[in-house]
Amino acid sequence: REIVTPEEIITRTLDPESALASRDALAKTIYSRLFDWIVEKINVSIGQDPNSKQLIGVLDIYGFESFKINSFEQLCINYTNEKLQQHFNQHVFKMEQEEYTREEINWSYIEFVDNQDVLDLIEKKGGLIALLDEACMFPRSTHETFAQKLYTTFKNNKRFVKPKLSRTDFTVVHYAGDVTYQADHFLDKNKDYVVAEHQDLLNASSCPFVASLFPTLPEESSKSSKFSSIGSRFKLQLQSLMETLSSTEPHYIRCVKPNNLLKPAIFENTNVIQQLRCGGVLEAIRISCAGYPTRKTFYEFVNRFGVLGPELLEGSNDDKIACQKILEKMKLENYQIGKTKVFLRAGQMADLDARRAEVLGKAARIIQRLMRTYIARKQFVLVRRSTTHLQSFVRGTLVRNLYECMRREAAAVKIQKNVRRHKARESYLLLQAATVTLQTGLRAMSARKEFRFRKETKAAVHIQARWRCHRDYSHYKNMQRAVLTYQCAWRQRLARRELRNLKMAARETGALKEAKDKLEKRVEELTWRLGLEKRLRTDLEEAKAQEIAKLQETLHDLQLQVEEAKTMATKEREAARKAIEEAPPVIKETPVLVEDTEKVNSLTAEVDQLKALLQTERQATETAKKEHAEAERRNEELMKKFEGAEKKIEQLQDTAQRLEEKATNMESENKVLRQQAVAISPTAKALAAYPKSPFQVCHIPGTCILYKYTLIFIKMT
Structure with missing residues (x-):
């Protein structure tokens, strides 16, 4: 350990405990620098911008x-x-x-x-x-x-x-x-402890990474306190x-x-x-x-929730008043309006956002609906135009094909007609020639037989044969007559039955139509009467209102005249009283008082006349009020009759509707009966089965016997 003093640098050895503490401090220092280096690398790797103002x-x-x-x-x-x-x-x-x-x-x-x-x-x-x-x-x-x-x-x-x-x-x-x-x-x-010896040792390391972790300290920091x-x-x-x-x-x-x-x-x-x-x-x-966790400035609130009440923002430049109106319209209670902000309790902003989303959703749906309508109409017009062109082309093609088919069919029918006519004529001529030849041979053979018979037999046999022929002919005639009678009776029976059904159907249909016509006439009559009563009522009310207005004006004029007369009488009396007080006490100067008294009497008479007129007008007013009450009572009765007539009209309309339905049902039943009668009628069957060709066999019931006996008669003759 080096100790720096003002005079010199003292180097002192460390005891084992201090050496261990110095070693631990060095390990902690290296760990701290490594940790700082890792943090710096992580910040660089995530792309943090050191100059960014927001994070x-x-x-x-x-x-x-x-x-x-x-x-x-x-x-x-x-x-x-x-x-x-x-x-x-x-x-x-x-x-x-x-x-x-x-x-x-x-x-x-x-x-x-x-x-x-x-x-x-x-x-x-x-x-x-x-x-x-x-x-x-x-x-x-x-x-x-x-x-x-x-x-x-x-x-x-x-x-x-x-x-x-x-x-x-x-x-x-x-x-x-x-x-x-x-x-x-x-x-x-x-x-x-940041020991300078440790710093110098690691800074001088041959490993660049370790040296970069411990850069050289400036001289000022090295001279400062090491603690x-x-x-x-x-x-x-x-x-x-x-x-x-x-x-x-x-x-x-x-x-x-x-x-x-x-x-x-x-x-x-x-x-x-x-x-x-x-x-x-x-x-x-x-x-x-x-408290109020949600708060918005007036401008932000109006800018966001102004869509909830756009009519409230028209002509208003004060955002605070606009916020107040929007909140009152939304019927919110838990809010406060401050000087610059709107304070809302928890949940109020979500409610407003939900209503705003609902309004925006409605607007979006309207825009979508209009756009979809426009697109659909545009597509529909295009499809309709294309369909019209396609239909016109297809219809033209079909009509041309139909015309060609009809032309070919007409030509084929004409050719068939001529061919059939030619064949029928050839067949008829061949049959006619064969018939003539057959008749000639048969007649010759019968003549020869008769001649031979007459020649070989006697006259009795000839008479007997004649009698038998006459008997057979009579029997044929009787059978023919019986068949005709039976056919006539049967057809008559069927015709009567059909006629009876048709008459019954016609009778019911006619009755329904008559009832319907009567009901329609009744409805028209009631409708006309109702309109007439409405017009009469309207005229009566207008006349009554005009009469009441005239009476009120007359009463008002009379009241003004009475007030003027009272005012004039009061003024005359005051003038007379003043004249009496100012006049000297002389008995001879009474003519003025007589003139004033006469004037007062005339005014009093006029007042009495006006009172009588007022009483007359009041009586006329009361009479008019009574007439008005009577007219209202009649109007109420007319309204009741009108309501009853409306109910009757509704009932008649329902009855007419039911009769129309019944008539429709009867007509459908008549059609069905007619179809059944036509299907059952033997005449229709006979007409349907009548041979179209003169060479086909007739299958009319009752005529086959006639045809048979006719052939027999022809053969016999």
Whole structure:
């Protein structure tokens, strides 16, 4: 070890204990420089911009530590937590309540536990760290002397407690609870000797990495004091951290340890409550519930939630009034309006955001609907135009094909007609020739047979044959007549049955139509009467209103005339009284009084006439009121009749509708009956089965017998 003095440099050997301490200090120094180098490399690797004015930092700290043996490390950790708790109190409690006071809103102050006295005990001048640094600077200081100095300095401090059965332990009443520290190794752990020999040795290393970790110190720092305190450095670093935190917007996440066994599914209520109380969570929750965690300036609030009431912003340049109107429209209660900001309780901002999202969603849906309508209509018009062109082309093609088919079919029908006519004529001519030839042969054969028969038989046989022929002919005639009679009777029966059904259907249809016509006429008549009554009522009300107005005007004029007459009479009486008082007491000068009396009498007569007229007008008014009441009563009766007529019209309309439905059903039934009658009628069957060709066999019932006997008769003749 080299000791620098003003006169010379003294080199002193170390004892084994000092050598071991120097070795440990060198190891600690190398470890510290390596740790700083790793941190620097990590910062470079993540791309942190050293010139950036904005950053996002995460500060992760375990929390208060309280073990059976608590040393210098636990004091630093608890000191850091006290500092962070003070920042939490400053940000959550003090600053928030100061802002409420500054904005002059209705607010009741909430008390909270302040740990500033603990920080003063640790970091203030003359505190724990200062006394520890002072003890480290004296070579003869021990842990007992350091503890005794603490007992003497802080014996009256509420946050410092001296245990009874220990000489080096001391207890600090932290914000989270009491922690007892053992001061046995405080001095050793607080010392951080930066030995110049160590610095020179490592700086001269042949390894470039080791040499870069220990650069050459400037001359000023080498001449300064070599003593360096861990507590002081930790205090400065903590102050730098707090300055960084104070310049940012902090967000706190409180972690709770559910149990001390470090096992899942175990929740210790007492331990968790103690952690919440120590962390100031309960006070924060109480302030959040009683306070207004959400706050916006007037401009920000109007800019964000102005869409909830755009009509309220028209013609208004005051953002504060606009905020008040928007909040009143949204019917919010838990809010306060300060000088420059709007304060909202928890949950109010979410409600406003939900309503804003709903309004924006409606607007977006309207825009989407219009755009989709435009796109769909555009596509529809295009498809319709294309469909029209395609339909016109297809219809043209189909019509041309149909025309070609119809032309070919007409030509084929014409060719078929001519061919069939030619074949039919050839067949007919061939049949006619064969028939003539057959008839000629048959007639010749029958003539020869008859001639031979007459020649061979006698006249009786000839007569008998004649008789038999006559009998067969008579029997044929009778059979023909019977067949015709039977056919006529059967057809007559079927025709009567069909006629009866048709008459019944026609009768029901006619009755329904007559009822429908009557109902329609009745509805038209009631509608016309209703319109007439409405017009009469309107005319009556107009006439009544005009008459009442005239009567009121007349009454008003009469009242004015009466008031004028009363005023004139009063003036005349006063003039007469004044004239009597001013006149001398001479009996001969009475003509003036006579003239005044006559005038008064005339005025009195006029007043009486006006009163009579007023009484007449009042009677006329009362008569008009009675007539008005009578007219209202008649109007009410007409309204009742009108309502009854409307009900009857509705009933008649329902009846007419039912009759129309019944008539429609009867018409459909008549159609079905007609179709059945046509299907059953033998005449229709006979007509349908009548042979179209003259060479086809006739299958009409009753005619086959006639045809057979006709052939027999032709053969016999």
